[in-house]
Amino acid sequence: MPDLHVVPSQATSPRAIVGQTEAPWIRWLLITVALGFLGLVLIVPLAAVFTEAFAKGWELYLAALVEEEAWSAIKLTLLIASITVPLNLIFGVAAAWAIAKFQFAGKNLLVTLIDLPFAVSPVISGLIFVLLFGAQGVFAPVLEAYDIQIVYAWPGILLATLFVTFPFVARELIPVMQAQGTEEEEAAISLGASGWQTFWRVTLPNIKWGLLYGVILCNARAMGEFGAVSVVSGHIRGETNTIPLHVEILYNEYNFVAAFAVASLLAVLALFTLVIKSIVEWKSGEHRG
Amino acid sequence: MGNRLRQRSVLPGFGLSMGYTLLYLSFIVLIPLSLLFIKSASLSWSAFWQTVTDARVLASYQLTFTASITAASVNAVFGLLVAWVLVRYDFPGKRVVDGLVDLPFALPTAVAGIALTAVYAPNGWIGQYLEPLGIKVAFTPLGIMIALTFIGLPFVVRTIQPVLQDLDKQYEEAAATLGASRWQTFVRVILPPIVPAMFTGFALAFARALGEYGSVVFIAGNMPMKTEITPLLIITKLEQYDYAGATAIAAVVLVASFFMLLVINLLQYKTSRRHMPG
Numbered sequence: 001m002p003d004l005h006v007v008p009s010q011a012t013s014p015r016a017i018v019g020q021t022e023a024p025w026i027r028w029l030l031i032t033v034a035l036g037f038l039g040l041v042l043i044v045p046l047a048a049v050f051t052e053a054f055a056k057g058w059e060l061y062l063a064a065l066v067e068e069e070a071w072s073a074i075k076l077t078l079l080i081a082s083i084t085v086p087l088n089l090i091f092g093v094a095a096a097w098a099i100a101k102f103q104f105a106g107k108n109l110l111v112t113l114i115d116l117p118f119a120v121s122p123v124i125s126g127l128i129f130v131l132l133f134g135a136q137g138v139f140a141p142v143l144e145a146y147d148i149q150i151v152y153a154w155p156g157i158l159l160a161t162l163f164v165t166f167p168f169v170a171r172e173l174i175p176v177m178q179a180q181g182t183e184e185e186e187a188a189i190s191l192g193a194s195g196w197q198t199f200w201r202v203t204l205p206n207i208k209w210g211l212l213y214g215v216i217l218c219n220a221r222a223m224g225e226f227g228a229v230s231v232v233s234g235h236i237r238g239e240t241n242t243i244p245l246h247v248e249i250l251y252n253e254y255n256f257v258a259a260f261a262v263a264s265l266l267a268v269l270a271l272f273t274l275v276i277k278s279i280v281e282w283k284s285g286e287h288r289g
Numbered sequence: 290m291g292n293r294l295r296q297r298s299v300l301p302g303f304g305l306s307m308g309y310t311l312l313y314l315s316f317i318v319l320i321p322l323s324l325l326f327i328k329s330a331s332l333s334w335s336a337f338w339q340t341v342t343d344a345r346v347l348a349s350y351q352l353t354f355t356a357s358i359t360a361a362s363v364n365a366v367f368g369l370l371v372a373w374v375l376v377r378y379d380f381p382g383k384r385v386v387d388g389l390v391d392l393p394f395a396l397p398t399a400v401a402g403i404a405l406t407a408v409y410a411p412n413g414w415i416g417q418y419l420e421p422l423g424i425k426v427a428f429t430p431l432g433i434m435i436a437l438t439f440i441g442l443p444f445v446v447r448t449i450q451p452v453l454q455d456l457d458k459q460y461e462e463a464a465a466t467l468g469a470s471r472w473q474t475f476v477r478v479i480l481p482p483i484v485p486a487m488f489t490g491f492a493l494a495f496a497r498a499l500g501e502y503g504s505v506v507f508i509a510g511n512m513p514m515k516t517e518i519t520p521l522l523i524i525t526k527l528e529q530y531d532y533a534g535a536t537a538i539a540a541v542v543l544v545a546s547f548f549m550l551l552v553i554n555l556l557q558y559k560t561s562r563r564h565m566p567g
């Protein structure tokens with residue numbers, strides 16, 4: 001039946017061939033259903049965070065953020081992120097250099113091992129450090145003898161966060177460095193540049209956007225990790241609570257406005273991460289084009 | 290010896306970067322993780338078996354597995370739809386929508402958890418309309434499923450999107466010129482090359498859902514035998530200082546996760562071979 005509508009003169013333009021694209025009403029139906037689904041699943045919860053946070057006005061919102069325990073949670077989270085991100089950044093650059101610039105046996109296995117923390121449940125990521133450094137842990141006698149506390153103190157939170165965010169930078173950098181190839185570096189070396197000069201002047205400018213995105217992702221997860229940190233933290237108020245753990249405590253105390261106010265900080269961080277991601281994709285697309 | 294393990298290169302720094310990579314990987318990931326298996330191997334077999342097949346634990350496996358597979362299936366269908374709309378159609382605000390798809394990756398799980406609970410609680414934005422219909426979401430398995438759908442969505446969309454983008458439109462044009470209807474073209478020409486990516490996305494979302502904790506615990510209600518997921522049981526055992534029990538259950542979850550990792554790697558290997566030119 002639809003064949004009747006194809007007028008010969010139009011058939012030369014590809015758009016007019018029936019069956020090559022969807023009828024307009026199907027397009028709009030699909031777009032509406034897809035956007036409706038995304039609205040329900042993504043936008044409504046995101047909007048709920050901010051609405052609940054401001055449900056009782058600005059004063060209570062700000063009060064929840066400047067309160068002493070909130071501050072100590074913010075400070076602990078910043079401390080953990082400020083150690084985690086540089087450590088995983090150095091690792092990510094080293095791993096990507098070895099994997100992307102050289103050919104060696106077992107490369108695929110190494111890449112899989114680097115991705116391993118993504119496959120592990122956050123709860124288990126915390127548990128392994130309790131098994132190592134907890135009261136009944138492998139190193140318990142040593143830690144006790146020297147009076148060192150790791151689990152239920154900030155070093156435990158740091159270890160769990162390092163584990164959980166371990167692959168982020170490496171995983172962003174490996175494909176970017178692989179796509180760059182090795183010709184430019186080889187040229188620099190043969191022209192007499194040292195290894196470090198080559199890295200700083202040739203490699204780094206090529207990978208800067210991938211690097212930035214890896215760092216931003218690693219930071220977002222380091223500040224927002226909940227499951228792993230919850231296992232090793234011990235939940236000591238004002239001492240071993242990170243921002244997400246503080247949100248949980250407030251929520252369980254039915255202090256919803258404060259819980260969502262503190263949570264809104266993390267939601268803003270998430271939105272900031274998404275904006276950076278879009279910019280990075282736009283910039284790297286520009287380079288390719 | 291070294292020459293056989295790696296090909297010669299004029300670039301420096303292989304020893305340093307590789308050495309550091311292996312050292313850091315061992316200390317942060319491999320040694321702590323292998324300890325879990327060593328610890329669980331030190332339990333007696335009967336004690337291990339008793340712990341991991343306890344009725345409450347079995348109920349948690351069933352719940353976690355069912356909710357994860359349902360959520361991943363919902364995501365496979367809607368993820369394909371979202372990827373299709375984002376790749377093939379133009380509409381106002383498309384770039385913002387495309388960026389927002391990654392929200393579940395960026396939003397901390399605890400924030401997602403309390404937000405979803407607020408939305409689907411009996412007095413919440415959406416929950417209040419479902420309550421009169423007799424549909425309870427928060428504090429039921431349905432709520433767990435919704436949280437896992439939220440968490441898994443980007444995995445499916447981001448796996449299908451690039452494949453759909455690279456699809457050569459020539460074949461569709463050929464099918465259309467040969468008289469196929471749009472639906473026939475979709476089912477016979479467009480869908481087959483996307484199916485492997487759909488399965489990969491499904492597997493990624495499912496694997497993530499199996500271990501998910503933060504977004505689920507708030508909306509689940511956490512009633513033993515009914516709405517208690519396996520990762521929560523591990524934490525419960527730990528809080529009771531039952532380290533052996535926690536380790537045993539964790540070993541089971543970890544084996545399941547590693548199995549999924551293997552499946553995902555095989556799927557990705559197949560997808561990449563299919564996409565290789567020639």
